[in-house]
Amino acid sequence: MSTKPTPRVRVPANAKKDEIIEIKTLISHEMESGQRKGGDGKVIPRKIIHTFTAAFNGKMFFEAKWAPAISANPYQSFFFKASQSGEFAFTWKDDDGSTYEHKAKLTVA
Amino acid sequence: MALRTIGSRRDTLKAGAIGAVALALAPRLAHADAAAVEAEIKKLYGDKKGAEGKVKLDVPQIAENGLVVPINIEIESPMTDKDFVKSVHVWADGNPSPGVLSYTFTPEAGKASASARMRLATTQNIICIAEMSDGKLFTAKSQVKVTIGGCGG
Numbered sequence: 001m002s003t004k005p006t007p008r009v010r011v012p013a014n015a016k017k018d019e020i021i022e023i024k025t026l027i028s029h030e031m032e033s034g035q036r037k038g039g040d041g042k043v044i045p046r047k048i049i050h051t052f053t054a055a056f057n058g059k060m061f062f063e064a065k066w067a068p069a070i071s072a073n074p075y076q077s078f079f080f081k082a083s084q085s086g087e088f089a090f091t092w093k094d095d096d097g098s099t100y101e102h103k104a105k106l107t108v109a
Numbered sequence: 110m111a112l113r114t115i116g117s118r119r120d121t122l123k124a125g126a127i128g129a130v131a132l133a134l135a136p137r138l139a140h141a142d143a144a145a146v147e148a149e150i151k152k153l154y155g156d157k158k159g160a161e162g163k164v165k166l167d168v169p170q171i172a173e174n175g176l177v178v179p180i181n182i183e184i185e186s187p188m189t190d191k192d193f194v195k196s197v198h199v200w201a202d203g204n205p206s207p208g209v210l211s212y213t214f215t216p217e218a219g220k221a222s223a224s225a226r227m228r229l230a231t232t233q234n235i236i237c238i239a240e241m242s243d244g245k246l247f248t249a250k251s252q253v254k255v256t257i258g259g260c261g262g
Contacts, residue, residue: 020219033205035205056217061215061217061218062212062213062214062218062223063212063213064210064213064223064225065210066210067208068205068228069206069209069228069229070209070210070225070228071176071177071178071225071228074225074226075224075225076223076225078224079218079220081218083217
């Protein structure tokens with residue numbers, strides 16, 4: 001799987017004030033553990049997404065650090081208390097230095 | 110003729126020696142155990158001990174496929190600015206390395222709960238420690254029986 005990792009995020013667009021909303025995220029990524037051997041008998045080097053962060057209006061509110069024990073195409077769900085309207089920024093950080101980003105708007109009534 | 114035989118034996122010995130070094134350099138292939146998890150906990154929290162309770166660790170009792178094992182963690186907390194869950198660490202004592210994941214929570218999250226999916230190589234214990242904003246630790250532990258391992262074999 002050498003395609004560019006694509007994030008998929010499910011987050012409500014609207015929420016009532018102080019409502020606790022669930023956010024579900026998924027990103028396509030092989031999460032190569034660094035423990036497997038390829039056909040040539042050599043260990044396939046580790047390449048995982050090691051950090052995921054969720055921020056709202058620029059302030060981080062949830063962070064996950066992942067070890068090679070996290071499954072391929074890592075799924076992560078978590079919660080957020082809707083206090084005001086604004087924008088979410090979700091970031092995935094890869095071992096190879098690349099980052100993948102997804103943004104979503106939230107309107108609080 | 111005799112020389113040649115010695116030469117080839119040397120080569121065999123050399124190859125063997127290289128093989129041994131390669132094995133020694135691959136400690137990752139060794140499995141973690143309960144002691145490795147203990148060591149990780151000690152590194153983070155010293156001799157501080159966690160109490161039972163508050164942490165709800167939800168993992169299946171039996172996982173048919175070790176490649177994708179759901180894990181859900183929920184910690185009882187009001188999640189206010191003064192009283193919230195700071196972090197959660199999860200370890201597995203039968204994987205090649207003990208770490209699974211770590212979460213950082215903030216009061217803005219509203220609820221200290223999260224779900225993910227992990228790989229488990231074999232039947233093992235999942236150990237979870239939550240640190241509260243006042244520094245108190247709470248732990249939970251659960252065994253997962255794995256039918257098919259999730260580490261390439």
